[in-house]
Amino acid sequence: MNYDVIVIGSGPGGYVAAIRASQLGLKTAVVEKESLGGICLNWGCIPTKALLKSAQVFEYLNHAADYGVTVEGGDVNFEAMVKRSRGVADGMSKGVQFLMKKNKIDVLTGFGSLKGKGTVEVKGADGTTQLYTAKHIILATGGRSRELPNIKQDYKKVIGYRQAMILPKKPKSMIVVGSGAIGIEFAYFYNSIGTAVTVVEYLDNIVPLEDEEVSRTLGRILRKSGINILTGSTVESVDSSGDLCKVSVKTATGTEVLEAEIVLSAVGISTNIEGIGLEEAGVKTDKGKVLVDDFYKTNIEGVYAIGDIVKGQALAHVASAEGIICVEKIAGHNPEPLNYNNIPGCTYCSPEVASVGYTEKAAKEAGYELKVGKFPFSASGKASAAGAKDGFVKLIFDAKYGEILGAHMVGHNVTEMIAEIVTARKLEATGHEIIKSVHPHPTMSEAVMEAAAEAYGECIHL
Structure with a gap:
């Protein structure tokens, strides 16, 4: 043929x-x-x-x-x-x-x-x-x-994302290695249904590709929900020969051995x-x-x-x-x-995470002079009514020309909100054009308009 x-x-x-x-x-x-x-x-x-x-x-x-x-x-x-x-x-x-x-x-x-x-x-x-x-x-x-040599998957006790979706029974305990989108989503899921979850992350923040404020906020919320999070930590070895996996983890304070029924390797692809x-x-x-x-x-x-x-x-x-x-x-x-540089990234834990463009740190390193606006969902009427007041919308603008350099969101349903900024950046909209685009009330999306207004000293509800 x-x-x-x-x-x-x-x-x-x-x-x-x-x-x-x-x-x-x-x-x-x-x-x-x-x-x-x-x-x-x-x-x-x-x-x-x-x-x-x-x-x-x-x-x-x-x-x-x-x-x-x-x-x-x-x-x-x-x-x-x-x-x-x-x-x-x-x-x-x-x-x-x-x-x-x-x-x-x-x-x-x-x-x-x-x-x-x-x-x-x-x-x-x-x-x-x-x-x-x-x-x-x-x-x-x-x-x-992706398999690391020190975390060899046996697909039963030491698993990847595929096995994590079809485990024969709910594990009592799980160690998740890696805190990108895959690791955090599974950590949230299993913690929510009663599994004792520990997340081990090599870098200093979870969801390390995100803006540092988002990472810190999400970490605080997930810890409050009961997830044990170890950042700046490395898995040295995994012994799966017994009933429980013994995981040797090197932290800033030394090496400790953690035990869990399941080890989920979520260190990329x-x-x-x-x-x-x-x-x-x-x-x-x-x-x-x-x-x-x-x-x-x-x-x-x-x-x-x-x-x-x-x-x-x-x-x-x-x-x-x-x-x-x-x-x-x-x-x-x-x-x-x-x-x-205009690709949205989303993590579907609760609260959700969504972002596009430069983080604040990356924008500064690129030499931009910034205007940054942040609007917390605690000040949003829709978020209060929904019982979802955690998180915020953060927008980063080039102070000189008003270009939208980046957007970073953590909160309820924010993965449905990020496309507005992707489109605005594609159309080369400015901060003032977002401010003057009337957003419906009450909605979570109002936080985008309010964050833009906050960057320019025009925010009404803060």
Whole structure:
């Protein structure tokens, strides 16, 4: 079979690239060795959010009296939570199957790899192989849980994110190594349903990519909820031979041994670039990433790469945007290169975290003179009514031109609010334009307008 485009991998980069290629009139196929939708839909973004929702419902029950509601007998059915999560993921994967049929995209089941110029080999589960040709081949093979030599995963007691979603029973105790989005989301989930959770973070702040004020605020809230957080600490070794894992942790004050039923390694991802024919094809890589230009073309004619295996943030929405840009360039359009400094990042614990652009520290280091405005949700009428007064919105502006350099939010539902700032930055809006854009009352989003006003000395409600 000959195609215009073959995409290897059907995650949020691959399937989106395939659909856009089909929309542009290109005969398209996608290769997938497991389930359509890739890690994000099946073992990442979507099923974790389903688990987090279950935790939030349980928390509502536990705090129902705060809202004048009496509830008795609420308890965690862990197996049912996992079952619901898997059902949500399966439904989303079936949705991608429908989109493939709707857009007349051939799904080639098996492991895809480059085999000579313009050729893809697909190896099925039974070991049989089939060759396909295409003018353009897009690699979208994604990533997997990163393993450290001192935290070897056995997938039973020492696990990655995938096993954390389908544990056979709720653990009594868990140590989470790493406090990025994955680590903090699982720490929040398991703590919420009654697991004793300790988070070990090598750096000085949790969610270390976030603005330091956000990190400190979230840390304080999570500690208050019962999570033990050790920052500036390193896991030296894990002994999983007994009933409990013994984890040797080096802290600022010395080394201590912690015990837990489960150790979750959440120290980032490794790229899936092994065995896909890169070396044979001569595709250049560096430090586990495929080297590409602004439109995701590799050094080899007709071969492209997107998503976790290239430069930029390893996020689903980044991969989707890259896939669209890549395909539109292939089709002869003139897309804009992606601005990696205007990518929103979100963490879906409670309270949520959302950000885009420069942190205050990074903006200062870049040489900007700043105007910074911060509005706490404790002063928000909607937040008070919702019982969600923790957190704030913080906006950072260039004092000279009014450019929005960054936005940092921690609070209820802030992952739904950050897109306003992403759009405003894309349109090169200024602080005063946000202030003069009337925001509905009462809403959490008013805090964006108020934070901008606070930066310019015009805040009404502080």
